[in-house]
Amino acid sequence: MKKSVLKMPIVDIHTHIYPPSYVDLLRSRKTVPYVRNFEDAPDSSRLIILPGEDDPSTPSTSRGRPIGAEYYDIKQKIAFMDQHKIDKSVISLANPWLDFLPASEAGDAARKINDDVNEICAGYPGRLYAFGTLPLSADADTIVKEVDRLSSLKYMRGVIMGTSGLGNGLDDTKLDPVWAAIEKAGQMIFLHPHYGLPKEVYGPRANEYGHVLPLALGFPLETTIAVSRMLLSGVWDRFTKLNVLLAHSGGTLPFLAGRIESCILHDGHLKKAGTRDNRRKVWDILKTNIYLDAVIYSEVGLGAAVAASGADRLLFGTDHPFFPPLEEDVEEWHSVNANYTAIAKVFDNDGRAKDVLGNNAVRILKLDE
Numbered sequence: 306m307k308k309s310v311l312k313m314p315i316v317d318i319h320t321h322i323y324p325p326s327y328v329d330l331l332r333s334r335k336t337v338p339y340v341r342n343f344e345d346a347p348d349s350s351r352l353i354i355l356p357g358e359d360d361p362s363t364p365s366t367s368r369g370r371p372i373g374a375e376y377y378d379i380k381q382k383i384a385f386m387d388q389h390k391i392d393k394s395v396i397s398l399a400n401p402w403l404d405f406l407p408a409s410e411a412g413d414a415a416r417k418i419n420d421d422v423n424e425i426c427a428g429y430p431g432r433l434y435a436f437g438t439l440p441l442s443a444d445a446d447t448i449v450k451e452v453d454r455l456s457s458l459k460y461m462r463g464v465i466m467g468t469s470g471l472g473n474g475l476d477d478t479k480l481d482p483v484w485a486a487i488e489k490a491g492q493m494i495f496l497h498p499h500y501g502l503p504k505e506v507y508g509p510r511a512n513e514y515g516h517v518l519p520l521a522l523g524f525p526l527e528t529t530i531a532v533s534r535m536l537l538s539g540v541w542d543r544f545t546k547l548n549v550l551l552a553h554s555g556g557t558l559p560f561l562a563g564r565i566e567s568c569i570l571h572d573g574h575l576k577k578a579g580t581r582d583n584r585r586k587v588w589d590i591l592k593t594n595i596y597l598d599a600v601i602y603s604e605v606g607l608g609a610a611v612a613a614s615g616a617d618r619l620l621f622g623t624d625h626p627f628f629p630p631l632e633e634d635v636e637e638w639h640s641v642n643a644n645y646t647a648i649a650k651v652f653d654n655d656g657r658a659k660d661v662l663g664n665n666a667v668r669i670l671k672l673d674e
């Protein structure tokens with residue numbers, strides 16, 4: 306699909322960066338997450354971020370992933386955008402954000418990262434915007450202050466967040482001041498997985514399967530469970546204008562929404578506790594508070610996302626710099642083209658394709674201001 310045919314902005318809302326200051330932080334660490342050059346391959350750095358990627362039974366040269374300039378050099382992001390006809394990107398710090406920092410360091414680190422990312426965007430006016438990072442290991446007051454400060458940074462359009470919250474997940478009522486501040490600021494929460502599922506579910510042969518099980522299934526199920534917990538704890542009943550953009554087309558939420566509703570309806574404990582009275586239904590929240598990215602690589606998943614939330618709430622993304630082609634001589638990324646192709650197939654290149662590819666992002670995230 307080419308821009309010249311459709312005449313529209315193409316906007317990538319799911320695209321990550323580890324700014325140089327964050328890479329320095331990872332280089333200074335000895336436990337996950339960290340960046341290191343191992344003795345058996347001293348010339349190549351590896352990025353070790355996911356839980357368990359550090360397993361000593363894995364040879365050091367296949368631990369994590371090689372980290373090159375595409376992870377931290379904004380020029381490479383711009384070259385990737387040009388290569389794939391992307392006009393604007395809303396960049397976000399990649400996982401695991403600042404989740405691992407001691408409380409005393411998190412506030413300063415968030416301010417530094419957010420200023421750095423805002424500055425990076427300022428180098429490419431009109432092309433780059435960003436989701437900020439919150440100091441989630443700090444106290445709620447420090448987090449709320451950073452939410453408020455983000456509103457004063459020109460290129461920030463919301464926050465990226467994992468599923469751990471303040472340490473006890475997103476159904477923790479201690480997060481209420483944070484939800485209130487984000488809702489009041491009118492910021493979008495980009496909810497993104499990192500922790501996956503307990504490694505036992507992948508079985509004793511997990512090492513034979515690379516990253517496939519944690520990335521293809523652990524990530525989406527983590528997102529689905531986190532959002533279901535928000536729903537069950539009434540976050541959207543208390544914060545009716547809280548907007549959340551779900552990574553990877555909502556994990557499996559569009560596909561499982563009916564089952565979630567049915568389980569709520571048939572649950573004796575909820576009936577007795579009265580917690581299902583006057584609650585908002587998942588279908589309502591999917592069409593009012595939730596936005597979905599279109600990073601699902603096939604028309605089947607994309608079809609479920611459209612059916613659940615509508616084409617006006619679906620936004621194109623790439624997940625760059627993750628999922629590069631493994632072949633050395635390939636310039637266009639298969640992962641990006643799979644998302645472009647799914648959009649073309651589901652919408653038959655009608656007006657809704659333009660909306661998903663860019664118009665929705667411009668409207669929802671105010672990228673023309």
Ligand code: URA
Binds near residue numbers: 628
């Ligand atoms: N792997 C990650 O760790 N993060 C992403 O966003 C994608 C793949």
Ligand code: ZN
Binds near residue numbers: 319552
């Ligand atoms: Zn991502």
